[in-house]
Amino acid sequence: ECQIPICSKCTGTKEHRGHWFTNLETVFAEKVSIYNKEIANIRSYFEPTSQDLKKEIAGDVTKIKKTMEDIRKSMKAEAESVKKLVDTVTSDKIEQVDKIEQSLLQTLNSQNQQIDDYINYLNDLIKTCYGYLSPSNIEQLTFALKSENLVIRPIPETSKPVPPVFIAGQYSKEDVAKLLGRITVPNTKPENRKIKPMETSSTQLKPTGKQRKQDREKSDVKQTLSLSSSVTKVREYTVPGVYNVYHISLGKSGRLWVSDWSGNLVQTDLQGNQLQRIRTSGRSEGYHTVTQDGDLIYTDKRNKVIYRITPDNTITEFIKTGDWIPLSIHSSHINGDILVGMIKDREGKVTRYNKTGTEIQNIQRDNKGQKLYSYPHYITENINGDVCVSDIDKRAVVVVDKSGQHRFSYTGQGSGFTPYGICTDVLGHILVCDKVSNTVHLLDQDGQFLSLLLTPRQGVEYPYSVCVDDENNLWVGEWDTNTVTVYKYLQ
Secondary structure (H helix, E strand, C coil): CCEEEEEEEEHCCCCCCCCCCCCHHHHHHHHHHHHHHHHHHHHHHHHHHHHHHHHHHHHHHHHHHHHHHHHHHHHHHHHHHHHHHHHHHHHHHHHHHHHHHHHHHHHHHHHHHHHHHHHHHHHHHHHHHHHCCCCCCCHHHHHHHHHHHCCCCCCCCCCCCCCCCCCCCEEEEEEEHCCCCCCCCCCCCCCCCCCCCHHCCCCCCCCCCCHHHHHHHHHHHHHHCEEEEEEEEEEEEEEECCCCCEEEECCCEEEEEECCCCEEEEEECCCCCCEEEEEEECCCCCCCCCCCCCEEEEEEEECEEEEEEEECCCCCEECCCCEEEEEEEEECCCCEEEEEEEEEEEEEEEECCCCCCEEEEEEEECCCCCCHHHHHEEEEECCCCCCEEECCCCCCEEEECCCCCCEEEEECCCCCCCEEEEECCCCEEEEECCCCCCEEEEEECCEEEEEEEHHHHHHHCCCCEEECCCEEEEEEEEEEEEEEEEEECCC
């Protein structure tokens, strides 16, 4: 009643006498159920809706940038138009000045010619007068005596030119601004973004038509598939650039990634052509996985970083894991979450990140406070959301549910079980390699041993890595060869 956790000894003390008591495990189970629902709500509604809003905001950013760039282009075009108009008007005015100058110079040239003609007249007159004054020319003197008095023509009248005056235009910066238009921000209240109501996106999101079709197909496959009475070898591939096959990640378009003990991570096609090769710090761990988008992500133990490689072969730093050393990694086929097995100070944990790289869950201890993991070097997820870890130090397959509660641990069918590569199939089976007996164990999703699926009798000598493709074929990589063998075990 007082909401205080107490031991059985304290139930009889004075302060708790008369109280009703509830088993703490029951309370914890109820709380776990509540928070599991909340986690499901967050993953199925709140987080996807928030991601949709982020995409919408990103779209708005692109639109705003384009709108502003269009405005800038329009303003520059307007300015160019005004510049051209100014150039045209200036050209017209200069032409007018040229005509006025031409007219004034023509008048002045005419006046100059008049004066030149008058000066020539005066020179001629002077010569004539000198002739009259010569005593040797009696005839001229006689003519001069008979003539009337000499009359000199007056100097021609000329006028000074009146030059034009330039009156500067009267304008201001505001006048120019008016010519170039203006930018205004509408006085409109911003419209709130629409948030998808939770009714249409409840704890279990309503599937799309495509999703429903895929679910139906998977359901049909489940109903028709079953374990075959025998395992059949279908084909095999040789992977260049690796010495052995410690982990396999199947990508899209028939491509696969394979890693070996020496840190070589190679991408190849089904014809055996090497497409890409990367040097990593990885060894005997399932340290790479292919996401739903077709990206490869892999752990770097040395730098405590998770890298992403996009289909165009761009490598980027995706997640930093701080003090923890990332070993194994798996991209969920259910929701795109990323599961990472890590170690620090001789203790292990599994951290769940969403597809954007945000940490959302840590799985480290069971209900009794005991360590779940020591060295989680391979990791996968089952169809029911269980996280399945191959722990080489604990010599066990450790399975927890999606909320992190320990479900079971599988320790093999005898002493010396040493689990390596692990995967699950469409029926919920767990398939795990045992290094000691050189076999592949087949379990149901509750940890019950079903069979040794592959043994040396089938020609498999050192199986270290396994994965199942979309056609329900089992891919197996071995320690002593760079060959990947494909088997059919479901019918």
